Amino acid sequence: MDFRIINIATDFSRYPGGRLLTDGPHSGERFRKEYLLPVLKSGQHAKIKFDGARGYGSSFLEEAFGGLIREEGFKPDEILNTFDLESSDESIVEEIKEYIADAGR
Amino acid sequence: MPDGKDCTLFHSIAPIITWGMVIAGWLVVNNQNNFREKRKETRAILNQLRSDLDAIEKQAFSYHTAQEALIELGRDIKLSLSRISRDIARHDLLPSGKRHPIVKLRQAITLKNFDTDCFLTQNTNCELLEEISATKDNLIDALERHFKDQYQK
Numbered sequence: 643m644d645f646r647i648i649n650i651a652t653d654f655s656r657y658p659g660g661r662l663l664t665d666g667p668h669s670g671e672r673f674r675k676e677y678l679l680p681v682l683k684s685g686q687h688a689k690i691k692f693d694g695a696r697g698y699g700s701s702f703l704e705e706a707f708g709g710l711i712r713e714e715g716f717k718p719d720e721i722l723n724t725f726d727l728e729s730s731d732e733s734i735v736e737e738i739k740e741y742i743a744d745a746g747r
Numbered sequence: 748m749p750d751g752k753d754c755t756l757f758h759s760i761a762p763i764i765t766w767g768m769v770i771a772g773w774l775v776v777n778n779q780n781n782f783r784e785k786r787k788e789t790r791a792i793l794n795q796l797r798s799d800l801d802a803i804e805k806q807a808f809s810y811h812t813a814q815e816a817l818i819e820l821g822r823d824i825k826l827s828l829s830r831i832s833r834d835i836a837r838h839d840l841l842p843s844g845k846r847h848p849i850v851k852l853r854q855a856i857t858l859k860n861f862d863t864d865c866f867l868t869q870n871t872n873c874e875l876l877e878e879i880s881a882t883k884d885n886l887i888d889a890l891e892r893h894f895k896d897q898y899q900k
Binding site: 657659660661662664665666669696697698699700701702704730731732733734736737740 | 822828832843844854859861863
């Protein structure tokens with residue numbers, strides 16, 4: 643089984659921020675479309691590493707992960723089974739799981 | 748009255764009992780000292796965290812009431828929130844798996860009107876700022892409650 647590692651700080655940006663593409667170059671929407679969607683569509687699995695970035699805004703996290711359900715039509719289980727979320731700040735993982743659960747209701 | 752055999756036995760084990768009591772006493776005192784030191788240290792960290800949270804609240808108010816989106820200030824706020832969250836985890840200031848109050852504070856500050864192209868200057872008495880203050884207070888309450896549970900039994 644293919645397994646990718648996506649390190650947000652090194653692969654995407656040390657300053658992820660903003661919800662929509664219009665909010666800036668490192669938005670949640672861009673991260674979702676360029677990094678998360680390809681993994682889901684290819685049936686691969688990925689570990690997403692959050693450490694190293696200079697903090698996360700909730701709008702970025704909600705759009706990136708909640709948007710997978712709201713905008714792209716995936717189910718919460720598909721997302722949770724596809725991505726392994728890794729952060730030394732466990733509140734980040736807790737928050738993302740909340741968005742996935744909320745968007746799935 | 749003890750016979751000669753009992754006397755000999757008592758004299759041979761008396762020093763062991765004495766040393767045993769000395770060591771047990773030392774362990775109790777040492778444990779109590781360690782507990783007091785740990786409590787003092789945690790109290791100091793908690794006090795620092797309270798002032799850091801007050802500072803974040805002020806920064807968040809400045810950000811949301813500014814005339815335009817202040818990108819650098821926004822980055823500082825996200826970084827400070829991240830540091831606080833890690834400090835809380837590092838020093839076990841909240842029970843593991845119960846980071847909800849940190850999440851709520853981050854959401855209050857950065858979910859709406861943050862890092863956005865459609866920034867709107869907020870009034871000083873708006874709901875968004877009230878939510879920031881409320882979630883900051885809730886986080887402080889949760890930290891204090893956990894401290895009390897751990898150190899003031």
